[in-house]
Amino acid sequence: MIAALKDAGFSALIAFGLFFAMVGLQTNVASNGSMELVQHWDAVAMLVGATFVGRLALVLWKARRASTAIVAQVKPSRFAGAGKFLAPVLLILAFLLPIFGSRYAIDTGILVMTYVMLGWGLNIVVGLAGLLDLGYVAFYAVGAYSYALLAQNFGLGFWTCLPLAGLLAAFWGMLLGFPVLRLRGDYLAIVTLAFGEIIRVVLINWTELTGGPNGISGIPRPTLFGLTFTAGGGEGSFSDFFGLEPSLTYRVAFLYYVIFGLALLTNWVSVRLRRLPLGRAWEALREDEIACRALGINVTVTKLTAFAIGAAFAGFAGAFFATRSAFISPESFTFIESAIVLAIVVLGGLGSQIGTALAAIVMIGGGELFRDFAEYRMLIFGVALVVVMVTRPRGLVSGRTPSVSLGKAQLIGSDMISQGHG
Template structure:
């Protein structure tokens, strides 16, 4: 009987995947297969049937994998799921690799590996295999760790517990050592690209931690967080332009101004929740962007603001000459010094954001945020002032967004409204959701994967948002609450047994 059920499910899954592939073929025939490009005398059509085939194969395999996952949820003990996952990943990696590199290399007389060495499709195939291995091995390890904690054979549990305890320390030490590791490995010129990428990742980590206060801790869906990012950037740029103030003076002022705008946003949405709150915050972000775009006399409009001053180290600038950083410390001048300084500035700002967030979670205001996230009605019935709780969450999250925006302005030296579009809010929110609502380390992992990982596929800019959407679908199906979800309250009651034992001891005393 079970074999008949298994056979019918396989047939149904293949049929469903085939229908999805046919729909993809119909849509991709014109949208992907025929691409217009500029040529001599006008436009000409560039036929890309290989991409259509890749799209059909990816959709078929992805739909089949999704059906297998649903099957696994219905019958958790079915061993076929993991084998199917591994097989599909291998098939998908082979399809991607050979369609894009193997055939081309064969026809051109070059080996497939040589053809793939200058193409990122090979690395996509490797990522598919690694993802399959992680999806198969990770549940096994955690299940074994859970069994070992329950009793018998605590080797894996004993190995994983110190890793979780010291992971923050190890990651922090690695973060501080990254510039020296890169310079020792790649030299000053070769390491600059990766240091710039590390600065960008840390900026998004800081933004993710700031939004995590609003969305992850307080449970308030904010789609306009980029507005506070823009307020911080323009606050520093305008203060330096009109008043000649430096970065270190404008940094706290930008945070305070962004926090004030967070409270301005908080007042109109006190009675809103869910989708209505998301729409209002989205509108607020667009209002800020449109104002920056059209107030030409004050903000420069679409031309933006240039000549934003760089940060200094206690008044020492990173420039050539006798007054520069290199001359004062007896070093030969190199532009990498300023990049390293910017890296440590954003690293310290991100660590401050994390420290303040973790401390606030243990204070009454942090527990009020968590109570508001779980149930607003119950939170109000307990006597908690939900008005102040929401405003404090918006203001605190906006302050860290403003600090990150101020750093963004001094790092770029130029800002314009085009840097603060809705897609930035979507990316920051995706980092928080994919990493896990309320999880600090989850935000770090998601930011490294989404921002750092996508930068390595810059040549595939056309498919970046496609991969972005596919990644979100996979994570939301596999882990609906994010990679690392911490919905557990920060402070809880002790066990009943412990309370009764204490009461007995006090009674005897």
């Protein structure tokens, strides 16, 4: 107990060191233009007190657990088996959402579903192939701008542009991937990050093409077999054709089903690929690159396919993002977006489909709850990412199901799986 108090006291002292200046003394521009300090000692006291109490509780709890737990066993994740019944339930709920949900709920659903799709796409690259891509948002941007520019300059519709956006994103993925994919894991991460930033800076500064910081507006909405979803109804619109009262809710619901379909496509392709030679090679690559090479697998090509397929899904999602918001600007494609998608994949458990979906619901849906605390949202997000890594580095759903088996397939514990090479 004395030791625990000492420990907590030390932590409080450190917390004081961290916070007394940065929180206690806020720099502020005074009315005469010079700098002044605003003092917030109450906040410092609260933070230091919270650190003391928190640390004390943590130390005591750990001591208690150490004395009661006789055998520490590595158990497969609690959620690991949950996928079997949870997945169909989620799927049905997701399908029914536009029918029962409010306009706001559907809007949130669209947002969550976009991140689910991005998460599944990135999961191919990070979770299966073990390549840490910190510039995933670049391909999202390529998809969004492809559609916006093709629609603006050539008058092409959403459904024509969707595959083009995916192809262009995949092309960019290969262009970047070809030279950099032989780099080690963390170097690759930084290079992809740099690439993402380059794309963003170019989008901001190439004003003639991209509209610069002002972005592109008036991007056309998608149609359903030629039927439009205009607010006023009218000739050729969805509500007119079916004799319904014109309402924007139809458009929102339609957009929801579009992204729902796209997300399901992403899921289907990646689940299927995992059971095929290509996906198997990705996982082998994640486990041991040198052994792959010794087995005659062309490592570069295999990585490139993962990179390109992952990028293509980001491209699809980007085109959808453009058509949904009808307006895009470089601001939507910052590094933080890449970090959010990565956090979803990591939190869900690298390589786990259901985990990614759950993590997207928790993080994006949960983020919506914190909407009123917008300032603190990203702070909490960052802290959460650290906490998840430290306490559950393998994410919510860890372990993997074998892609093929002779007898009954058993779940493989996460302690066996290596994530990323280097």
